[in-house]
Amino acid sequence: MVMLDSQQHQCFYYMFFFFLIVVVSSANGVTVPETVHLDTGGLSRDVFPKGFVFGVATSAYQVEGMASKEGRGPSIWDVFIKKPGIVANNGTGEVSVDQYHRYKEDIDLMAKLNFDQYRFSISWSRIFPNGTGKVNWKGVAYYNRLVGYLLEKGITPYANLYHL
Numbered sequence: 339m340v341m342l343d344s345q346q347h348q349c350f351y352y353m354f355f356f357f358l359i360v361v362v363s364s365a366n367g368v369t370v371p372e373t374v375h376l377d378t379g380g381l382s383r384d385v386f387p388k389g390f391v392f393g394v395a396t397s398a399y400q401v402e403g404m405a406s407k408e409g410r411g412p413s414i415w416d417v418f419i420k421k422p423g424i425v426a427n428n429g430t431g432e433v434s435v436d437q438y439h440r441y442k443e444d445i446d447l448m449a450k451l452n453f454d455q456y457r458f459s460i461s462w463s464r465i466f467p468n469g470t471g472k473v474n475w476k477g478v479a480y481y482n483r484l485v486g487y488l489l490e491k492g493i494t495p496y497a498n499l500y501h502l
Contacts, residue, residue, distance in 0.1 A: 411467030
């Protein structure tokens with residue numbers, strides 16, 4: 339395990355909040371300036387140990403969208419989210435931030451922010467709509483496009499098999 343000093347922790351907070359702002363702004367149709375200047379106090383990648391990996395992570399239900407389309411079956415989240423009052427304004431994962439359609443934009447942002455890896459979860463109800471049996475090849479094709487574009491942009495994909 340790599341131990342981080344306070345300057346490295348501060349850098350993580352800057353990167354996390356910057357990425358969070360970019361994602362939230364993009365989801366709401368707000369344009370993000372091309373150049374953002376952050377005072378990192380001289381902190382750079384050089385401060386971190388050799389081999390340190392910078393990356394981001396998401397959960398399928400929170401970012402993919404297309405919750406009931408392209409052959410995807412219901413997940414435990416689809417059932418849970420339909421309970422009144424669980425989410426403000428009765429929001430669902432039907433659209434979310436629409437990574438299903440906008441994955442190239444998301445990955446381009448990751449590349450622009452110089453991330454090394456992306457950890458994403460697989461929505462098994464997108465691959466096996468009935469839980470087992472017949473494969474939904476449209477779902478497989480989506481993950482193939484996602485992984486292919488990550489590799490094209492030099493970002494290492496990490497598929498999380500189960501995310502709570």
